[in-house]
Amino acid sequence: PPRVLSGIQPTADSFHLGNYLGALRQWVSMQDTHDAFYCVVDLHAITVEHDPALLRRRTKVAVAQLLAMGLDPERATVFVQSHVPEHAELAWVLGCLTGFGEAQRMTQFKDKSSKQGTGGTSVGLFTYPVLQAADILLYSPDPTVEGGRALRVPVGEDQRQHLELTRTLAQRFNHRFGETFVLPDAHIPEGAAKITDLQEPDAKMSKSASSPQGIIDVLEEPGPMRKKIMRAVTDTGSEVVYDEEKKAGVTNLLRIFSALEGTSVPDLEGRYAGSGYGQFKKDLAQVVLDTFTPIRERTLKLLDDEERLDRVLALGAERASGVATATMETVRERVGFVGRG
Ligand code: TYM
Numbered sequence: 001p002p003r004v005l006s007g008i009q010p011t012a013d014s015f016h017l018g019n020y021l022g023a024l025r026q027w028v029s030m031q032d033t034h035d036a037f038y039c040v041v042d043l044h045a046i047t048v049e050h051d052p053a054l055l056r057r058r059t060k061v062a063v064a065q066l067l068a069m070g071l072d073p074e075r076a077t078v079f080v081q082s083h084v085p086e087h088a089e090l091a092w093v094l095g096c097l098t099g100f101g102e103a104q105r106m107t108q109f110k111d112k113s114s115k116q117g118t119g120g121t122s123v124g125l126f127t128y129p130v131l132q133a134a135d136i137l138l139y140s141p142d143p144t145v146e147g148g149r150a151l152r153v154p155v156g157e158d159q160r161q162h163l164e165l166t167r168t169l170a171q172r173f174n175h176r177f178g179e180t181f182v183l184p185d186a187h188i189p190e191g192a193a194k195i196t197d198l199q200e201p202d203a204k205m206s207k208s209a210s211s212p213q214g215i216i217d218v219l220e221e222p223g224p225m226r227k228k229i230m231r232a233v234t235d236t237g238s239e240v241v242y243d244e245e246k247k248a249g250v251t252n253l254l255r256i257f258s259a260l261e262g263t264s265v266p267d268l269e270g271r272y273a274g275s276g277y278g279q280f281k282k283d284l285a286q287v288v289l290d291t292f293t294p295i296r297e298r299t300l301k302l303l304d305d306e307e308r309l310d311r312v313l314a315l316g317a318e319r320a321s322g323v324a325t326a327t328m329e330t331v332r333e334r335v336g337f338v339g340r341g
Contacts, residue, residue: 002150004034005139005184007041007081007132008066010058011050011207014219015065017288018205021192021259022156028070030154030187036076037139037320038066043081043088043131047124048116061299063309065218068298079316081135086324090134091127093335094169097176098130102168107161112208133166138324140170140181151184157193158204160186177334192259198232201248219296222289229253229285230278240272240280250277257284260291 006027008019015024027038040062045055059080071078081087103109106129113121141149153163163186170181197203197214205215213228220228234249242251242265257280258265272280302309333339 001033001035002152003037003139003141004030004152004154004187005037005039005136006154007039007044007135008062009045010040010042010055010062011045011048012217013058013061014217015062016205016207016218017216017256018156018195020069020218020291021195021256022158022189023154024066024069025259026154026187026189027066027076030152031071031076034152037323038071038076038078039081039135039320040066040079041081041132041135044128047122047128048112049119060306060309061219061303063313064299064302065295067302067309067312068295073312073315077316077319078312079320080313083313083317084138084320084324086138086321086328087131087134089328090138090331091131093331094133094137094173095127095130097169097172098127098165102165103127103129106165108158115208129162129165130169132162133169136163136166136184137170137173137181138327139320140184140327143174143179143182149182151182152187153184154187154189156195157188160188180330180334189259191255191265195256196248196252198228198249198252201233201252216288216292218292219299220292222293225289225292226285229288230281232281234277238276240275240277241269253281253284257287260287 004027006023008015008023027036030036040059042055042059045058063078063080066078067073103126109126109128112125116125136151136153140151153159153166155163163184167183170183174180195205197205197210198216199211199214203209203214207215213231216225216228232249232253234253235247237247240250240254241247242254244251254265254268257263257268263271
């Protein structure tokens with residue numbers, strides 16, 4: 001089967017609706033059709049100031065949520081990035097192939113660095129996309145094998161530029177040192193590639209930038225979750241109609257509804273023709289609750305069984321290491337490092 005690799009940062013107490021629709025839902029479905037590797041990227045989480053105890057806790061909660069969403073540690077390799085030191089090692093090599101200006105053009109770096117407070121921007125934040133490229137390329141299948149297996153990366157729209165850089169670096173490495181990496185393909189969902197903030201429907205729903213009212217957390221209690229959806233910003237009209245320009249709020253809610261229920265946007269527009277925003281939001285809130293309540297309950301149960309989580313991570317680290325060490329051996333040899341003998 002083709003391979004899939006993706007990652008998520010443990011930088012909040014809960015994943016949010018954007019993470020779920022943009023990426024995580026695809027992670028779950030792709031475990032059935034792909035050789036799957038999914039990574040909680042704690043090295044990325046320290047590119048901005050962090051609290052160690054909180055990071056440790058959030059990494060566990062992240063893993064529990066992934067399992068609660070349906071990732072099966074027997075079918076998919078679920079692991080923590082720092083358990084596989086080859087990620088950092090390959091990042092160094094790829095960093096030496098990355099132009100300074102090339103890294104400077106990353107829009108996510110520009111956004112995030114402009115928001116850094118008194119501590120200022122770290123070099124780690126600057127080289128963040130290079131580490132992401134390493135995460136992906138470490139799991140590249142052998143490109144010289146007949147029929148060349150694919151490497152797919154399910155992510156939201158905001159990761160497109162990082163995926164482009166990853167392809168560029170893979171190509172550059174192959175060109176200089178010989179065919180080593182398959183060029184990865186971004187796998188971006190059509191309707192849910194960019195879920196927006198409920199209060200600022202022109203901005204991305206984001207754990208770092210959105211206000212609590214603008215975000216729906218996967219682990220949110222039902223009461224507040226319902227309230228946030230009922231209070232989502234719409235417009236002065238009353239028609240449930242898809243219009244990105246004039247009705248960004250309603251359009252975002254339609255996309256969420258459509259993705260979660262599996263109903264097309266035109267069908268939803270038909271269902272709510274003439275009924276106003278109230279009923280529409282009420283039904284949407286129910287759909288969101290129906291999706292996240294079981295996930296929340298399973299996550300809490302999993303967090304009670306720390307030993308099981310540790311076992312899952314030990315197994316994941318072992319499987320991921322198997323692939324990563326083999327790739328890294330090839331890389332070292334191609335780059336010209338002398339073997340230890
Ligand atoms: P992160 O942790 O910010 O987000 C995890 C995933 O959620 C997607 N996403 C969204 N999708 C739709 N609408 C939104 N509002 C929204 N917000 C977030 C992101 O696109 C992402 O897929 N750099 C990555 C983590 C990473 C990674 C990797 C991804 C590290 N190494 C290797 C893939 C492969 C990130 O910051 O994701």
